[in-house]
Amino acid sequence: xxxxxxxxxxxxxxxxxxxxxxxEWLQEQLDARTPDLVVVESDEDVLxxxxxxxxxxxxxxxxxxxxxxxxxxxxxxxxxxxxLGSKGxxxxxxxxxxxxxxxxxxxxxxxxxxxxxxxxxRLLDGGRAKWIAEDRxxxxxxxxxxxxxxxxxxxxxxxxRAYKDDVLAHLGKPLIDxxxxxxxxxxxxxAPDYPEEGALRGGHVPTAVNIPxxxxxxxxxxxxxxxxxxxxxxxxxxxxxxxxxxxxCRIGERSSHTWFVLQHLLGYDSVxxxxxxxxxxGSAVRVPIVQGAEPGTVPNR
Amino acid sequence: MNDATLPxxxxxxxxxxxxLGQKDRLQLLLEFSNELPxxxxxxxxxxxxxxxxxxCQSPVFITVTVGEDGDAPDVVRMHATAPREAPTTRGFxxxxxxxxxxxxxxxxxxxxxxxxxxxxxxxxxxxxxxxxMVGMLGRVQRQVQAAVS
Numbered sequence: 001x002x003x004x005x006x007x008x009x010x011x012x013x014x015x016x017x018x019x020x021x022x023x024e025w026l027q028e029q030l031d032a033r034t035p036d037l038v039v040v041e042s043d044e045d046v047l048x049x050x051x052x053x054x055x056x057x058x059x060x061x062x063x064x065x066x067x068x069x070x071x072x073x074x075x076x077x078x079x080x081x082x083x084l085g086s087k088g089x090x091x092x093x094x095x096x097x098x099x100x101x102x103x104x105x106x107x108x109x110x111x112x113x114x115x116x117x118x119x120x121x122r123l124l125d126g127g128r129a130k131w132i133a134e135d136r137x138x139x140x141x142x143x144x145x146x147x148x149x150x151x152x153x154x155x156x157x158x159x160x161r162a163y164k165d166d167v168l169a170h171l172g173k174p175l176i177d178x179x180x181x182x183x184x185x186x187x188x189x190x191a192p193d194y195p196e197e198g199a200l201r202g203g204h205v206p207t208a209v210n211i212p213x214x215x216x217x218x219x220x221x222x223x224x225x226x227x228x229x230x231x232x233x234x235x236x237x238x239x240x241x242x243x244x245x246x247x248x249c250r251i252g253e254r255s256s257h258t259w260f261v262l263q264h265l266l267g268y269d270s271v272x273x274x275x276x277x278x279x280x281x282g283s284a285v286r287v288p289i290v291q292g293a294e295p296g297t298v299p300n301r
Numbered sequence: 302m303n304d305a306t307l308p309x310x311x312x313x314x315x316x317x318x319x320x321l322g323q324k325d326r327l328q329l330l331l332e333f334s335n336e337l338p339x340x341x342x343x344x345x346x347x348x349x350x351x352x353x354x355x356x357c358q359s360p361v362f363i364t365v366t367v368g369e370d371g372d373a374p375d376v377v378r379m380h381a382t383a384p385r386e387a388p389t390t391r392g393f394x395x396x397x398x399x400x401x402x403x404x405x406x407x408x409x410x411x412x413x414x415x416x417x418x419x420x421x422x423x424x425x426x427x428x429x430x431x432x433x434m435v436g437m438l439g440r441v442q443r444q445v446q447a448a449v450s
Contacts, residue, residue, distance in 0.1 A: 045359065045386070046327070046427065047327060047330060050327060050328070051388050063426075063427035
């Protein structure tokens with residue numbers, strides 16, 4: 001790792017404290033001009049970065065940069081290498097990602113970086129909102145980037161990514177549905193206040209427990225302390241000491257946030273994000289669905 | 302698209318976007334975003350009485366008047382409000398407010414439903430996001446239809 005680890009007391013309780021940085025830490029690194037550190041902003045709103053961003057930060061957009069423009073998939077190794085190189089990121093670069101809405105999209109970007117095995121990628125605890133709330137500097141100046149050479153690496157889709165068949169084979173093991181209660185029980189197919197993104201049926205994957213993603217965030221957008229997260233997931237979601245966990249939402253973005261919590265803050269060994277999520281499951285032919293507020297049981301067929 | 306039915310204001314906005322590269326199109330959208338006029342005073346504080354655009358990811362509210370505020374009887378005016386943290390949505394609303402306000406009801410109703418898909422933003426902001434603007438235009442047209450029938 002290039003940049004030092006943030007020694008904040010709060011982070012030491014997490015399984016992988018090196019995955020989070022505080023706003024104070026980031027400020028210090030920026031002031032000290034720490035080499036080979038790139039700050040990436042990733043938001044839901046494609047123009048938010050342009051209204052003002054952390055000085056020196058580059059923008060990566062989940063739609064226009066990380067998704068394949070044609071297939072429902074992520075960009076491939078070549079496109080990823082080109083993208084990161086153009087943002088001045090090398091394979092060894094320390095990347096700090098931050099964004100709007102409790103780091104929702106920042107966590108998604110971090111997860112995609114992780115598909116390519118980028119080693120040192122961290123989240124700014126509290127994200128854009130906390131940085132602004134603390135009156136720290138924002139600028140609309142264009143960031144001057146020195147392009148870097150990023151190697152073409154193959155995406156690894158087996159370790160932290162789950163497909164529909166993986167979920168079917170996983171039924172009976174811990175499964176977390178991170179959508180809103182109304183999406184979970186089947187009374188609606190999209191998040192409240194969000195556009196219809198096409199699922200033909202409502203409900204949830206049998207046995208999935210419902211822990212809406214933002215449950216992991218404190219009111220200021222930072223992650224809740226370790227003890228609280230343990231109470232929510234280890235006990236509340238009944239994951240306990242399970243080996244394998246899968247999280248899903250509607251298109252895999254909200255569940256990236258929960259994936260980050262389970263993988264990096266609570267230290268579960270095998271956590272996968274099912275990015276097909278409800279827009280695939282809720283439209284697939286002959287997959288089992290449970291409606292109502294109860295998780296339901298594993299279908300015996 | 303049949304330019305015969307597209308009002309000059311909207312055609313001009315479209316041509317302005319199409320004349321730019323992808324990156325500059327975002328900047329122009331940001332300019333529109335910053336230009337979204339505040340709600341008229343009588344509507345301020347009454348946002349909940351306006352129609353919410355469900356197709357947009359961020360809370361945006363619109364309302365349409367026909368022949369009010371000293372306008373000729375069939376002249377349309379569109380008002381919208383969206384938070385500063387949602388510049389893309391504000392930009393969409395601003396394009397429509399600027400492009401539609403001052404037109405007659407018949408002209409607004411004749412605007413092709415796919416106008417937002419023709420202004421060259423699908424690549425810059427993504428097709429999914431541009432659907433929010435399609436939804437917004439549809440709601441404006443429904444409100445105008447309701448006001449004149």
